[in-house]
Every structure is written in structure tokens, then in C-alpha cells.
Amino acid sequence: MKGKRRSSLACPARRQTLTLPSFLRLSSFLRPPSFLRRQEPRLSKGFRGLRLLTEGTTRIWKTTSLGPCLRRGDGQRGRGDEREGRVCTFWGALTTVCVLVFLISALPAHAVTCEVPGNRPTFSQAVRDPNCDTINLGAGTFVGPVTIERDLTINGAGFGETVVDGQGQGTAITVEAGSVTLNDITVANGNGSFGGGIFNGDEATLRLNRVALRDNVASIIGGGLDNRGNAILTDVVVADNASQFGGGISTSGTLRMTGVTLQGNEAGTAGGGLRVRSGTARLLNVTVYGNTAVPSDFAGEGGGVYVQEGLLKLSHVTLSGNLAKLGGGVFVKVCDPGEGCEQGVVEVNGSILAHN
Numbered sequence: 600m601k602g603k604r605r606s607s608l609a610c611p612a613r614r615q616t617l618t619l620p621s622f623l624r625l626s627s628f629l630r631p632p633s634f635l636r637r638q639e640p641r642l643s644k645g646f647r648g649l650r651l652l653t654e655g656t657t658r659i660w661k662t663t664s665l666g667p668c669l670r671r672g673d674g675q676r677g678r679g680d681e682r683e684g685r686v687c688t689f690w691g692a693l694t695t696v697c698v699l700v701f702l703i704s705a706l707p708a709h710a711v712t713c714e715v716p717g718n719r720p721t722f723s724q725a726v727r728d729p730n731c732d733t734i735n736l737g738a739g740t741f742v743g744p745v746t747i748e749r750d751l752t753i754n755g756a757g758f759g760e761t762v763v764d765g766q767g768q769g770t771a772i773t774v775e776a777g778s779v780t781l782n783d784i785t786v787a788n789g790n791g792s793f794g795g796g797i798f799n800g801d802e803a804t805l806r807l808n809r810v811a812l813r814d815n816v817a818s819i820i821g822g823g824l825d826n827r828g829n830a831i832l833t834d835v836v837v838a839d840n841a842s843q844f845g846g847g848i849s850t851s852g853t854l855r856m857t858g859v860t861l862q863g864n865e866a867g868t869a870g871g872g873l874r875v876r877s878g879t880a881r882l883l884n885v886t887v888y889g890n891t892a893v894p895s896d897f898a899g900e901g902g903g904v905y906v907q908e909g910l911l912k913l914s915h916v917t918l919s920g921n922l923a924k925l926g927g928g929v930f931v932k933v934c935d936p937g938e939g940c941e942q943g944v945v946e947v948n949g950s951i952l953a954h955n
Contacts, residue, residue, distance in 0.1 A: 715741065722763070726751070736761045736784065743789065744769040749777040755784030758811040758836070765789030765796070771815065773798045774828075780806040789815040794825030795840060801827040801852060809834045817842040820874075821849035822864060832856045843867040845874030845905075846890060854880040861885070861903075866892045869930070870905030871921060875943065877909040885916045892923035892930075899924030903955060906931045906943035916950040927955030 713719045713731035722741035725734045733752045738760040745763075755761030761784045765771030771789030772781075774797065789795040795815030799805040805828065812823035812835070822840030824830070829852055837847040837859065847864035848854070850873070859882070861872035871890035873880070887903040902923030904911065911929075918928040929952065934942040 740764050742766060743771040744773065746773040746775060747777065747779050748775045750779070751777065752780045752782070753784065754782045757783050758785045758809055761785065762787055765815070770794045770798045771796050774803045774805055775800045776802045778804040780808070781810050782808045783810070785811040785813060787813045787815065791817055792819045793817060794821045795842065796823045797825070799824065799826045799828050799830050799852075804829040805831070807832045807835050811836045811838070812840060813838050815840045820844045822846045824848045826850040826854055827852050829853045830855070832859050834858045837861045837864065839863045841865045845870045847872045849874040849876060850878060850880055851876040852878045854878070856881070856885050857883045859885045861887045862889050864890045866905070868892065869900045871902045871923065873904045874901070875904070875906045875909050875911050877907065879910045881912045881914075882916050883914045887916065887918045887921060889920045891921065894924040900926050901930030902927045904929045906945055908934070908941045908943050911943070911945045913946065913950045914948045918950070918952045919954045921955045928952045
């Protein structure tokens, strides 16, 4: 009949309505997100609890009942069914809003590349910032020590240009967990008990590319590097470091070295260049030169390499000019079964051991 507006969608005959005070009506404070605004007054099944009607410049949220039905109204209060304009599916609307809030809050933090100097004033601040997944260091000296417990990549301007300086105040870089990559930097002047330059924990993976470890000291293990986890070194120079065990590097995890030079390192007891405490060490195209295990009251073993337990694989490795009381080039400890140890093993392929 003319003069009457009819609903385009019939609703159940019996339904309950909920009338809210004006200050709780969603129409007073909610504006639908842009992706819910449609040219046609229809909503997908997931949003049938909400209705957006437009008349002129006025937008009104409308529903008619607690059920899933919607009605077309004339968009004006005081006309048509008095239920028009009421927020009758309050809980459906509230659920929709909560879902949107949850989806937004669940988005991961935005990872950024941090520049030092630049958008981060200091190296240590950038390391502590969880949003920095990559840190770019310019040329210059950056103060340590720092501790890393997450995935992180640190890029320098070159190992002759960018220096992380431990200032003799502890291990220059401590990696407790995560996967950490260092590119094109020098780590120097660290002084710790375990790992003067770098300590790599048993839950961590460390990758060094075009890195120099120089002039670091460890009072016990690993002057340049103490590796307990997984370490991969490519085109690295380990020089002029000192420790009681493993003047250059000590490893008890998994170690892979390619194109590495161990030179001028010193051990007070064993392993001037490298000490294999346990685990596996694979050396490819590595030079071990001019390292010493200084004679002491106890030993002075393995000027170049000392193998206590585990497996050492040498492929195209040159060991020369190394000095020790016992085993100038390589020393392999004989395991006493009564000590509960495992005999260390060395495999050699295409390598040179000379003038040690």
C-alpha cells in the first residue's frame, strides 16, 4: 500500500528487544570502520548484528532485535517502527568491536633497521631496543660490553673501520640466546673470564662474516671467542688474543670456520690458536700461524691446536710457526677411561703441518 514503508526482511514474530540508555547507544560514539561501509544496505553474515543506514549526512547504527534479523527503516527517529534506532543487538556489536581490537593488538611489533649514530644514539641502546632487528654501525668506535638475547644482525663499515670496544670492562659481546650475525666489524679490548671478545652461549647461534677479533683477554677460556653453542665463521681474523685455555678460540659446541686466520694468539696452558674442549670443529681453508702455548708448571700443550675431546676436521689447513712445550702444531690429549672422557679424534685432508 502507498504511504507505508515495508521492511525488506521479515523478522520472527516473537523477539526480545533491549532498550539502552542514550549514553550507551553505539550510535552516539561508534563510527564503523571503512571496510564495513557499503553502497548497498547489506552486511555479510559475520556482521548481521550491525546496521549502518545513511540519510543525508547522518549515519545511524540500527538493529531491531537480539536475533539475527535486520530491518530497513526510514532512518528518522519517530517514524516507522519504534524499535528503529534502538541498539538491540548490543552484544553482537560489542563482539565485533572486540574482535577488531584484538586483531589490531595482535599485530607484531614493527621491526626496524637502527642506525648508530642516527635514529639510535648509542650502540648499547640499539641492542636493548627489541624493535631493532638490524643495527648498522658507521665507521668509528662503539662502547661495549653488550649482551644479546634475541635474533639480531649487526653491520659495520668494515673490520678496519668499525670497532666494538670492550674497554677492558668485561666480555665485549655476550650472546646468550637467539641467532646473531656480525658483519664487517672488529671486536677488541674485551676482558672477561669466559670469552674475552665474544661469548656464545649454548642456546645461541653466532655467525661472523668479515670480522676481526683482536687484543682480547679471557682469564680462563677463549681469549677471542668462547663458543658453547653453534658458531659459523667466514673470512675472520683472530689475532693477538690471550687466555689460559684457547688463546684465540675455545669451543665445546659446533664450530665451522672457512677462510679464517688464527695468528699471534697465546694460551697459558693449552691451545694457543684453538682449543677443542668437546663437540665438533670443522676447519676449511684456515691458516693457523704463530700461536703459542706458553710453558708453565702444568703444561704448555698445542701451540696451534689442542684437542681435549670431540672431533676436529682439517681440510686444506696450514699450521706453521706455532710453539708449545708439547705439540707445537697439534696436541691431542690421550683419554684415560677412568676419567670418564671420550678420546678426541683428528681427521686431516689436504693440509700442511710444518715448522712448528
